[in-house]
Amino acid sequence: MASEQGPPGVRVRGLTVVYRTPAGELPAVSGVDLDLAPGTITGVVGESGSGKSTLALSLLNAVQPPGRIAAGSVEIEGLGDVVALGGEALRRARGRHVGYVFQAAQNSLNPLKTVGKQVLDLGRSHGVEDPRGLLADARGLLGRMGLDGARVLDSYQHELSGGMRQRVGIMLALVLNARLVVLDEPTTALDMITQATILRIVREVHAERGLTTLVITHDLGVVAEVADRLAVMYGGRVVEHGPTREVLAGPRHPYTRGLLGAIPRLVGDIGEARALPGRPPTLADVPAGGCVFRDRCPLRMDVCETGRPPIVTWGSRSAACHAVRDDEGARRAVAAATGEDQP
Numbered sequence: 001m002a003s004e005q006g007p008p009g010v011r012v013r014g015l016t017v018v019y020r021t022p023a024g025e026l027p028a029v030s031g032v033d034l035d036l037a038p039g040t041i042t043g044v045v046g047e048s049g050s051g052k053s054t055l056a057l058s059l060l061n062a063v064q065p066p067g068r069i070a071a072g073s074v075e076i077e078g079l080g081d082v083v084a085l086g087g088e089a090l091r092r093a094r095g096r097h098v099g100y101v102f103q104a105a106q107n108s109l110n111p112l113k114t115v116g117k118q119v120l121d122l123g124r125s126h127g128v129e130d131p132r133g134l135l136a137d138a139r140g141l142l143g144r145m146g147l148d149g150a151r152v153l154d155s156y157q158h159e160l161s162g163g164m165r166q167r168v169g170i171m172l173a174l175v176l177n178a179r180l181v182v183l184d185e186p187t188t189a190l191d192m193i194t195q196a197t198i199l200r201i202v203r204e205v206h207a208e209r210g211l212t213t214l215v216i217t218h219d220l221g222v223v224a225e226v227a228d229r230l231a232v233m234y235g236g237r238v239v240e241h242g243p244t245r246e247v248l249a250g251p252r253h254p255y256t257r258g259l260l261g262a263i264p265r266l267v268g269d270i271g272e273a274r275a276l277p278g279r280p281p282t283l284a285d286v287p288a289g290g291c292v293f294r295d296r297c298p299l300r301m302d303v304c305e306t307g308r309p310p311i312v313t314w315g316s317r318s319a320a321c322h323a324v325r326d327d328e329g330a331r332r333a334v335a336a337a338t339g340e341d342q343p
């Protein structure tokens with residue numbers, strides 16, 4: 001059984017997810033390769049519409065119409081390619097093998113049942129043999145997140161605040177002991193103090209239970225706080241990936257540099273923060289060929305119009321950018337173009 005195994009590795013290859021629009025099927029995730037090493041927390045960041053939630057849903061093969069996974073695979077150790085799973089096998093995998101909190105988790109509780117009843121339903125639908133143990137675990141998790149567990153289990157959705165519901169969502173993702181946990185914007189409805197508490201608990205539970213965790217967020221502060229590795233998405237592609245500290249200290253893709261440069265508290269002096277010019281593309285205007293970031297890129301070259309940037313890897317890092325292709329040359333080019341020295 002999945003819960004008796006160690007943390008699973010995840011291997012996403014060539015993942016393309018399209019949504020049907022009036023202009024035809026357009027990709028929200030386009031040929032993404034991403035590895036989640038067993039036992040790590042990976043943060044996925046990017047502006048709104050970059051495809052983060054669509055990627056998270058794909059890990060559960062849960063993309064809903066008008067969307068569909070058009071190509072690629074999501075191999076989860078011990079489970080196989082979830083893209084090829086369907087029906088009962090897929091239902092069992094969700095919750096038991098892959099725990100998840102979707103972005104709308106605060107609103108996804110059943111309004112007609114208490115939280116405790118929903119925990120029991122979840123356990124029953126996954127063949128949990130010890131419902132009392134399950135409730136005790138649920139109570140304990142809620143208690144750790146600063147809630148009165150017994151009281152929350154007795155409550156209906158309308159009796160809970162947005163922040164409380166968000167923590168209930170996290171509890172539901174963890175309570176079946178899934179070894180792969182996907183958290184989509186787990187702390188957006190929380191104030192800063194509660195957010196810090198929740199992130200600490202996510203990290204603790206991740207370590208205690210031996211999980212592989214994916215956290216989706218638009219907040220680089222959340223990633224800096226919680227993630228071992230950082231994947232940056234733009235226009236449906238992973239444009240940079242590597243150990244969080246290294247990426248934050250020495251971003252290489254011009255988009256990552258722009259994102260970081262726009263945040264005063266990460267660069268220090270508020271006067272140094274510069275908003276990233278322009279807006280992220282919508283599905284309809286993601287360039288079909290070449291580099292998806294070129295319209296906002298300070299390093300734009302002719303080749304960016306036509307050639308999809310190759311993924312350049314060095315050490316445990318990678319970036320998809322023509323300018324980064326020649327490692328040393330690009331290092332100087334990025335520094336020269338932005339007027340900053342590379343660390």
Ligand SMILES: Nc1ncnc2c1ncn2[C@@H]1O[C@H](COP(=O)(O)OP(=O)(O)OP(=O)(O)O)[C@@H](O)[C@H]1O
Nearest residue numbers: 019028047048049050051052053054055066282283
């Ligand atoms: N049901 C849908 N129908 C059509 N297009 C969709 C649908 N869901 C998402 N999209 C589009 O797919 C792209 C990626 O959306 P996605 O929600 O994955 O991005 P995101 O990075 O998670 O953004 P956010 O942080 O705003 O949730 C966006 O352009 C979005 O408008």
